[in-house]
């Protein structure tokens with residue numbers, strides 16, 4: 001897909017007709033790995049859930065009802081980052097951001113992921129409202145990783161309109 005079209009057409013989708021096949025999912029995750037990261041340390045981690053029984057169990061236990069409904073029929077990707085690596089040197093934060101840099105790198109990774117999904121013909125919903133403790137226990141995610149988002153991926157069953165963006169003057173200053 002042409003890049004501008006990709007940017008123009010991506011939306012958060014809250015209704016799915018079906019999930020995604022394994023090869024397409026693996027392809028999207030490979031493209032997400034191409035995102036830049038601090039010193040190329042690549043601390044983003046993904047837990048891709050595609051097995052129907054595991055999906056239903058996770059959705060029921062770890063998502064509030066609105067996100068459970070929005071992500072029905074979609075696959076789920078839990079994204080995490082390994083803590084205390086990015087932005088750290090000799091065991092101490094190199095500046096005031098600390099583990100915020102790990103979160104920053106994961107955000108870049110996830111941005112690549114949702115655009116790669118769109119380019120491959122799938123839509124996504126990033127969900128920050130989820131129960132991290134339940135996810136950690138169900139998927140066996142180590143404590144060394146911070147659980148951030150759960151991303152639904154699948155075939156869209158709706159055509160959401162563009163959510164408004166703030167006026168550029170409100171968010172950008174030119175010097």
Ligand SMILES: Cc1cc2nc3c(=O)[nH]c(=O)nc-3n(C[C@H](O)[C@H](O)[C@H](O)COP(=O)(O)O)c2cc1C
Pocket residue numbers: 010011012013014067070125126127128129130149163
């Ligand atoms: C970090 C993050 C967390 C989000 N969490 C949720 C969520 O829990 N549930 C939901 O329905 N949407 C969630 N969203 C989607 C936003 O509401 C959506 O991106 C925003 O309204 C802009 O719409 P658009 O993605 O269609 O451009 C989240 C988005 C981000 C980036």
